[in-house]
Amino acid sequence: xxxxxxxVGVSLDGFIAGPNRGPKNPLGDGGIRIHEWAFRTTAFLERxxxxxxxxxxxxxxxxxxxARAGAYVMGRRMFDEGEVGWPEKPxxxxxxxxxxxxxxxxxxRKGGTTFTFVTDSIESALNQAKKAANGKDVRLAxxxxxxxxxxxxxxxxxxxxxxxxxxxxxxxxxxxxxxADALKLEKxxxxxxxxxxxxxxxVTR
Amino acid sequence: xxxxxxxVGVSLDGFIAGPNRGPKNPLGDGGIRIHEWAFRTTAFLERxxxxxxxxxxxxxxxxxxxARAGAYVMGRRMFDEGEVGWPEKPxxxxxxxxxxxxxxxxxxRKGGTTFTFVTDSIESALNQAKKAANGKDVRLAxxxxxxxxxxxxxxxxxxxxxxxxxxxxxxxxxxxxxxADALKLEKxxxxxxxxxxxxxxxVTR
Numbered sequence: 001x002x003x004x005x006x007x008v009g010v011s012l013d014g015f016i017a018g019p020n021r022g023p024k025n026p027l028g029d030g031g032i033r034i035h036e037w038a039f040r041t042t043a044f045l046e047r048x049x050x051x052x053x054x055x056x057x058x059x060x061x062x063x064x065x066x067a068r069a070g071a072y073v074m075g076r077r078m079f080d081e082g083e084v085g086w087p088e089k090p091x092x093x094x095x096x097x098x099x100x101x102x103x104x105x106x107x108x109r110k111g112g113t114t115f116t117f118v119t120d121s122i123e124s125a126l127n128q129a130k131k132a133a134n135g136k137d138v139r140l141a142x143x144x145x146x147x148x149x150x151x152x153x154x155x156x157x158x159x160x161x162x163x164x165x166x167x168x169x170x171x172x173x174x175x176x177x178x179x180a181d182a183l184k185l186e187k188x189x190x191x192x193x194x195x196x197x198x199x200x201x202x203v204t205r
Numbered sequence: 206x207x208x209x210x211x212x213v214g215v216s217l218d219g220f221i222a223g224p225n226r227g228p229k230n231p232l233g234d235g236g237i238r239i240h241e242w243a244f245r246t247t248a249f250l251e252r253x254x255x256x257x258x259x260x261x262x263x264x265x266x267x268x269x270x271x272a273r274a275g276a277y278v279m280g281r282r283m284f285d286e287g288e289v290g291w292p293e294k295p296x297x298x299x300x301x302x303x304x305x306x307x308x309x310x311x312x313x314r315k316g317g318t319t320f321t322f323v324t325d326s327i328e329s330a331l332n333q334a335k336k337a338a339n340g341k342d343v344r345l346a347x348x349x350x351x352x353x354x355x356x357x358x359x360x361x362x363x364x365x366x367x368x369x370x371x372x373x374x375x376x377x378x379x380x381x382x383x384x385a386d387a388l389k390l391e392k393x394x395x396x397x398x399x400x401x402x403x404x405x406x407x408v409t410r
Contacts, residue, residue: 012366012390012406013380014219030385161217163368165392165406169385175218180235180374185217187370190397197395199402201217201370 002130004155006140006147007065008174009034009162009196015171016144026081033166037195038062047091058193065160069094070136071129073122075146076100079115089113092141095132097125099146122149144172151182156203159185163197207335209360211345211352212270213379214239214367214401220376221349231286238371242400243267252296263398270365274299275341276334278327280351281305284320294318297346300337302330304351327354349377356387361408364390368402 010016011034018028027035038044042053043063053059071094079098082090089111090096096115099122107115118125129138140147140156150156161174184205191198215221216239223233232240243249247258248268258264276299284303287295294316295301301320304327312320323330334343345352345361355361366379389410396403 013383014378018385163404165390165404167380167383167386167388167390169383169387173219175372178218178372178374180223181372182374183372185370185372187399187402190395190402192395192397194392197392197402197404199368199370 002070002133002135003137003157004126004140004150005068005137005158005160006142006150006156007160007162008142008147009038009164010174011164011166011168011171013167013169014173014175015168016142016174018168018171021081021172023081023084026085028168028171030166030168031171034162034164034168037162037164037193044091047093049087049089056193057191058196058198061160061162061191061198065139066091066093068137069139070133072096072139072141073125073129073146073150074098074141075143077145078141078143095129096141097129097132099125122146122153122155126150126155144174144176147174148177151178156183158203159201161199161201163199164195165197207275207338207340208342208362209331209345209355210273210342210363210365211347211355211361212365212367213347213352214243214369215379216369216371216373216376218372218374219378219380220373221347221379223373223376226286226377228286228289231290233373233376235371235373236376239367239369239373242367242369242398249296252298254292254294261398262396263401263403266365266367266396266403270344271296271298273342274344275338277301277344277346278330278334278351278355279303279346280348282350283346283348300334301346302334302337304330327351327358327360331355331360349379349381352379353382356383361388363408364406366404366406368404369400370402 018031021028041059041062045053090113093112103119104117185201189200223236226233246264246267248264250258295318298317308324309322390406394405
């Protein structure tokens, strides 16, 4: 059965993006510093149509994070920010279900990425994604709001946090608005890379 | 020369204590979960006058964190919370300089711990602590407020964060009120223990 997972880079002070983010500034002020390690990898560059980059354990982790996904669920703000920036062949190369309040026809892109807009509920988006994933797993692409909705609804099975040793000071927090005890986690793997520490957590409740 | 360091347990959502903390609830609601790994160690139990506990790499880390300190700097809230709970022989066994707005005579306890109350400035507390440390390092005991003051003043050299895979939802955040780019860090060591991941950072600016 499809598992639901999320892999996301977080600053030491808990942000996944800086302040003032929007379509013209998708990671917010300074947010690029959280993800620098990923942007150097061959696997990431390949996904956005570029060559070069480094092969390293970071590269393996990026590669595996994409490979596992049979489909994605994404929030509307992340889509709006990406729509203007992603190349013709977006990095997902799989069906993406975008949660939004205003419907829109599916948007078919090159390389296997089709954005389907879901207006009813996160459960509906997840069910469609699971069906489309065809036995593979469903990756929560982000942003923070949709991840929080999934956590609160108990719909997430695993998390890999890329802990980055930078402080942003302000921005978009990954864990917020969750109340006490939203998630019980077990740490299952730590990988120490020069620029980042990858920690994998299993959701136990 | 004395270096200034801080070792502190932090939840995955960035808290060092839960909500509703005070002298009767020093770690706040649920805050004990962040520090569970430490409370199991022989070194910690020994410091509060108990026997037993586990010898492990966690134990070595607790032991080293205390051994390195020739003196401590502490905030007033942490002192108030500890004053009612610490045993006759408090865990510090070294001079402790407490920053406070209201002065008080030094409080001499058993085992080498003397609390000295400093009312003028963090710089003054630090200078007194450095002198008292007699060549050893100065440990910032906490809480969050005093750590943030030291970070903002550029007075901290190193941090060891014990990253705990728990979510508290609310409480006292370690990194807050700092503004952008308060601290530039380099990750220098990662130690993976079953209940916690110890990451050591050097302050590079």
